[in-house]
Amino acid sequence: MKSNFRANTLTNVKQGKFYSQLGKSFDKEKTMKEKTNLSVGVDLGTSNLLIYVEGQGTLFNEPSIIAIDKATGNVVSVGNEAAKLVGKTHDKIEVVRPLQGGVISDIQLIKEILLFTLDKIFLSNLDSISKMLICIPSEITNTEKEAIVELGHSLGIQNTEIEEEIKAAALGSGVDIFAPRGHMVIDSGGGTTDFGILSLGEVVLSKSIKIAGDFFDRQIIDHVKTVHKLEIGNQTAEKIKITLASLTGPYPADDDGNLLEYEAMGRDLVSGLPRRAVLGTEEIRNVLLQCFDPIKSVLLTTLEETPPELAGDLVDTGILLTGGGSQIPGIREYIAELAQVPVYLSEVPLTAVIDGCKKMLKMTSRHFYSEV
Amino acid sequence: MNEKLGLGIDLGTANLLVFLERKGIIFNEPSVIAFDRESGRIVAAGEDAHKMLGKVHSKIAVVKPLRNGVISDMRAAKALLTYVLGKVENLTEKNLSKTTCVICCPSEVTKIERDVMIDLAAKMNIMDVFIEEEIKSGALGAGVDIFKSKGILVVDIGGGTTDVGVLSFGDIVLSRTIRKAGSFMDDEISKYVKKTQSVEIGELTSERIKIELGDLHDHAKVVTNKYAGRDMVKGIPKWVTLTTSEISSVITPVFDEIIKLISAVLKDTPPELSADIYQHGILLTGGCSLIRGIEQYIEKRIQVPVKVVHNPLTCVAEGTKYLLKNRGDYLVNPLQL
Numbered sequence: 202m203k204s205n206f207r208a209n210t211l212t213n214v215k216q217g218k219f220y221s222q223l224g225k226s227f228d229k230e231k232t233m234k235e236k237t238n239l240s241v242g243v244d245l246g247t248s249n250l251l252i253y254v255e256g257q258g259t260l261f262n263e264p265s266i267i268a269i270d271k272a273t274g275n276v277v278s279v280g281n282e283a284a285k286l287v288g289k290t291h292d293k294i295e296v297v298r299p300l301q302g303g304v305i306s307d308i309q310l311i312k313e314i315l316l317f318t319l320d321k322i323f324l325s326n327l328d329s330i331s332k333m334l335i336c337i338p339s340e341i342t343n344t345e346k347e348a349i350v351e352l353g354h355s356l357g358i359q360n361t362e363i364e365e366e367i368k369a370a371a372l373g374s375g376v377d378i379f380a381p382r383g384h385m386v387i388d389s390g391g392g393t394t395d396f397g398i399l400s401l402g403e404v405v406l407s408k409s410i411k412i413a414g415d416f417f418d419r420q421i422i423d424h425v426k427t428v429h430k431l432e433i434g435n436q437t438a439e440k441i442k443i444t445l446a447s448l449t450g451p452y453p454a455d456d457d458g459n460l461l462e463y464e465a466m467g468r469d470l471v472s473g474l475p476r477r478a479v480l481g482t483e484e485i486r487n488v489l490l491q492c493f494d495p496i497k498s499v500l501l502t503t504l505e506e507t508p509p510e511l512a513g514d515l516v517d518t519g520i521l522l523t524g525g526g527s528q529i530p531g532i533r534e535y536i537a538e539l540a541q542v543p544v545y546l547s548e549v550p551l552t553a554v555i556d557g558c559k560k561m562l563k564m565t566s567r568h569f570y571s572e573v
Numbered sequence: 574m575n576e577k578l579g580l581g582i583d584l585g586t587a588n589l590l591v592f593l594e595r596k597g598i599i600f601n602e603p604s605v606i607a608f609d610r611e612s613g614r615i616v617a618a619g620e621d622a623h624k625m626l627g628k629v630h631s632k633i634a635v636v637k638p639l640r641n642g643v644i645s646d647m648r649a650a651k652a653l654l655t656y657v658l659g660k661v662e663n664l665t666e667k668n669l670s671k672t673t674c675v676i677c678c679p680s681e682v683t684k685i686e687r688d689v690m691i692d693l694a695a696k697m698n699i700m701d702v703f704i705e706e707e708i709k710s711g712a713l714g715a716g717v718d719i720f721k722s723k724g725i726l727v728v729d730i731g732g733g734t735t736d737v738g739v740l741s742f743g744d745i746v747l748s749r750t751i752r753k754a755g756s757f758m759d760d761e762i763s764k765y766v767k768k769t770q771s772v773e774i775g776e777l778t779s780e781r782i783k784i785e786l787g788d789l790h791d792h793a794k795v796v797t798n799k800y801a802g803r804d805m806v807k808g809i810p811k812w813v814t815l816t817t818s819e820i821s822s823v824i825t826p827v828f829d830e831i832i833k834l835i836s837a838v839l840k841d842t843p844p845e846l847s848a849d850i851y852q853h854g855i856l857l858t859g860g861c862s863l864i865r866g867i868e869q870y871i872e873k874r875i876q877v878p879v880k881v882v883h884n885p886l887t888c889v890a891e892g893t894k895y896l897l898k899n900r901g902d903y904l905v906n907p908l909q910l
Contacts, residue, residue, distance in 0.1 A: 381624045403630035505808030510627030510775025513801030515810040540809050 240332040242558030243315070244366065245349075247300045247338065248391020248414060248525070250280070251555040252318060255562060259555050260322040267314045268296045279317045288434045300392065305341070308348050315356070332360040334562055336369045336554050339395045340409035364561060365404050366390075366554050367397030370523045373556030374547035378402050383511030384518050387500070387536070388554075389413050389526025394496055396503040400511055410499045414525050417442050417492050424488045425465060429478040433467035441465055445485040448493065448531035449538075452482040489529070497539055504540060519543035523553045578664075580674040580699070581893020582654070583707070584690065586639045587732025587755055587860055589619070590890035591657050594897060598890050600657045606649050607635045618656045627775040641752040642679035642734035643686040644693060651696050658697070674699045675896050677707045677889050679734040681750035705896050707731070707889050708738040709745055711858040713907075714892030715882035719743055720906040724846030725853065728835060728871075729889075730861035732756050735831050737838045741846055743903030749838050751830065755861050758783055758824050765823045766802065772813045774802035783864075786820040789828065790866035793817050828867070832874050839875070854878035858885045 242253040250265035263280030270277050270293065277294055278286070286296050299310035319327070333353050337346070346363055353361025371378050371386045378384055379402040388395045391414040397407040418438040425433050425441075433441075444463050447453050453461045462479050469476040504512060519542050522532060527550045537544040547553050579594035589604035602619030609616050609632060616633055617625065625635050638650035658664060676690045687704050694702040708727040712719050719725060720743040729736040732755040738748030763779040766772055774782075778800050785798055796817045804811040835855070839847065855877055857867065862885045872879045882888055898907035 381628045383628060399630075400628045401625060401630060401633060403632055405628075405630040501808050504803070504810065507803065508627050508775065509773040509803045510777055512773075512803035512810045513775060513778055514628070516801035516812060542810050 239330050240334070240562045241319075241330050242555060242562050243333065243335045244369070244554040244558060245300060245311070245335055245337055246366070246390055246554065247298070247393060249551070250314065250318065251552065252322065253555045253559050253562075254322070255559075259552065261318050262552070262555075263318075265300055265314065266296060266298055267310055267317070268294050269310075269313075271295050276313050276317050279314055279321070287436065305345050305348065308352060311349075312352055312355070315352075327357050330356075330358050332362070332562065333358045334362045334364060334558055336364050336366045336558055338390075338393050338409060339365050339367055339397060339404070339407040340393070364558070365395075365397070365407065367395045367407055368399060368402075368404055369555075369557030369561060370547070370553040371397070371399050371521060371557065372560045373549060373553035373558070374521055374523055376521060382518060383507070383514035385503075385507075385515055385520045387520060387522050387527075388524040389496075389522070389532075390524040391415050394499070394524075394526065396500060398503065398507050398511055400514075405508070405511060406503065406506055408499055408503045410495060412492055412495055414439075414442075417446075417489060420488050420492055421485065424484065425467070425478065425480065426470065428484065429465075429480075430470045431465065431467040431476060431478045432470055433465050437465050437467065441480055441485065445480060445482045446489055446529045447482060447486050448489060448529055448535040450531045450534060452486070453530055493535070500536070500539060515540075515542050519545055521545050521547060523547035523550050525551060577701075578668055578672045579894075579897035580672050581710075581890055581897060582674065582676045583710070583889040583893070584639060584644070584650070584676060584678070585707075585731050585889075586637070586642050586734070588886065589653065589657070590887060591654075592890045592893045593661060594894070596661070598887060599661055601887060601890070604639055604653060605635060605637055606653045606656070607633050608649075608652070610634050615652055615656055618653055624777075626777050628777075639733060642731070642750070643682055644689050647689065647693065647696075650693055654693065654697055669698045670700065672699050673701045673897060673900075674703075675710075675893050675900075676702065676704050677710045677893065678704055679731075679750045680706050680708060680736045680738055680745075680748035703900060705893075706736070706738065706745055706748060708736050708748060708858075709740060710892030710896055711882075711889045712740055712856060712892065713895045714888030714890065715856060715858060715884065717856065718906075718908055720903070720908065723853070724842070724849035726835075726838070726842075726850045726855045726877075728831070728855055728857050728862075729859040730754050730831065730857070731859040735834065735859075735861075737831075737834050739838060739842050739846055739850070741849075743906065746843070746846060747838060747841055749834055751834050753827055753830055754859070755780075755783070758787075758827050758861070761823050761827065762820065765819070766800075766813060766815070767805065769819075770813050771805045772802040772811055773805055774800060774813070778802060782815060782820060783824070786815060786817045787824055787864040788817045788821055788866055789825065789864060789870040791869075793821065793866065824864070825870075828870060832871060835871070835875055851877055854880055857881040858888050860886055 240255040244251040252261040253259045264284040266283040267279050268277040268283040268286050299307050350361050367386050370388045376384050378399045384399045386397045393409045393411050394413045395409045398405045421438040421441055425431050441463050460482050464477050466477050527546050533544045581592035583590040591600040593599050603623035605622040606618045607616040607622040607625050636649040638646045644650045674694050691702050708729050711729050712727045719740045722742045725740045727738050734750050734752050735754045736750050739746040759779040762782050763774050766774050799812045862881045868879045895907040899905035
């Protein structure tokens with residue numbers, strides 16, 4: 202048998218054409234086998250991009266920022282590396298957030314960012330992906346939705362599905378949304394704050410406002426500019442927010458009880474020289490409270506439009522806060538006072554959506570709580 | 574299975590009960606059905622679908638096939654019945670075509686409304702159908718011998734309609750209907766809460782309020798309970814506190830109208846039968862006869878003893894058992910068969 206095989210190969214080597222054909226068919230078989238295996242979940246958030254691969258966990262969790270070489274159009278870097286470049290590049294590189302404000306500004310860039318990250322996590326063989334679930338912000342238009350499904354198809358993934366982030370976030374935070382009971386989720390992310398009422402495994406009503414993390418940063422920049430006459434960058438503003446932010450209750454303090462302060466470095470508006478300014482917790486709270494006024498009114502309109510039976514359920518089930526914004530100290534008390542219902546914080550605010558994505562990939566039925 | 578199967582259907586506004594010969598009552602759940610809007614598939618029926626009322630997203634439609642005692646949505650009614658019969662083992666379509674079916678309806682329904690019910694059965698492939706009035710079936714199901722020449726007054730307060738009828742010698746002497754019953758009270762309760770507390774509550778909640786707080790006793794024990802709804806002014810979820818006295822002030826006007834109806838029927842009753850009724854009293858059936866204190870309330874106003882039957886919710890379906898035996902013929906007493 203063995204000798205026979207060898208003899209065969211020998212003749213095949215001679216007939217080079219046949220041999221290469223054999224190789225091709227082997228390759229094909231291999232990809233066919235992989236194709237049945239992988240499902241991928243993508244959280245296409247404004248500020249962060251998360252990718253989950255079935256069986257391998259969340260492989261990518263980095264800012265959804267892409268840096269492109271202007272001249273060639275090549276991707277320079279994506280994610281953390283690109284985030285570091287924000288405000289620090291020379292003019293040969295362009296740093297873009299393709300999902301600015303929760304809308305798709307450039308579908309081609311999203312394709313690039315997806316291809317680049319999939320390559321980064323060693324999934325360059327797109328044929329091996331059998332199913333892709335993309336989570337998107339609530340108030341995305343139908344055309345944009347179609348564009349994303351189209352994008353999936355152009356990547357060669359026929360089974361591309363789209364779900365609302367708010368639903369995934371609720372699932373990922375461990376809410377049983379499949380019972381006939383109303384739940385409310387507020388997902389305060391980077392670009393948008395989404396409000397959703399869920400029941401029977403589907404979104405009953407959702408609203409979105411383009412005021413979230415990025416907006417807070419911009420307001421902080423404006424504040425420092427007007428009050429301290431100092432121009433600071435996005436990254437500094439974000440750090441200020443993370444250190445000093447609070448909405449109600451005692452101001453954030455260190456272990457000894459001293460109120461926290463932050464030394465912000467930037468450029469003096471008048472002299473143009475680098476300078477530092479010390480920021481306190483109180484001024485940042487005032488900035489944030491102003492930002493939260495519109496959030497407050499959207500929350501109230503959402504509750505107003507909720508069907509009464511579901512609104513009644515909220516008294517019991519409460520409101521779930523998730524997303525980066527839910528980490529602001531005092532936000533829980535702030536919302537609870539407003540809505541007069543219990544408010545809970547998600548245990549996994551930053552990964553709730555992708556966790557929910559994971560759960561949805563495993564599910565076959567879509568919105569029934571009891572299949573007949 | 575060569576024999577003809579007997580099928581009794583109590584197609585009520587609130588609950589659907591199906592009686593199958595040799596099997597008993599095979600279905601006793603709210604007549605609500607939930608569809609998937611896109612595919613038209615049934616998502617849930619009965620109890621499960623009832624829980625979904627007012628709580629669904631736009632992909633599911635929750636439908637009540639009946640309104641005020643008559644079929645308002647044929648497609649949904651058919652789907653619900655198909656679903657129920659589909660759950661029965663060993664019941665093929667062939668069996669269905671050999672089935673005798675009795676459908677119970679409120680007393681004062683028009684010919685067209687009755688035809689719709691026959692039509693429904695025809696759509697299920699059941700050709701041998703007859704319609705009977707709920708009060709007759711209810712009295713039979715409660716174990717009353719209606720085949721004597723003795724007058725019996727039956728009051729059936731259900732979900733969509735209240736029927737009042739006088740039975741004697743195996744059939745109905747006269748009967749009246751008003752389309753005010755359980756669901757009307759629910760509506761009144763939610764209107765009341767909206768008006769006095771500016772809180773909007775859902776269908777399910779108002780039904781629960783009626784069941785938990787409805788009490789017609791003169792000096793009822795005051796029970797206070799909290800219910801959740803939505804504040805109409807501020808828009809936020811809110812608890813409302815309701816007491817038994819408030820709720821009885823809402824539902825008594827409905828019962829007063831029922832009493833008016835009973836008096837009207839009594840006025841038209843032949844005197845010989847009136848005498849029987851005065852002796853033997855009034856029989857109460859239907860879901861709303863479970864409201865506390867209803868016996869005393871009616872007794873005090875009509876001055877005739879009132880008795881709630883032992884099985885107010887299922888008596889109509891149980892009565893179909895006898896109706897199937899005599900096909901509604903008053904000369905044949907199925908109790909003696």
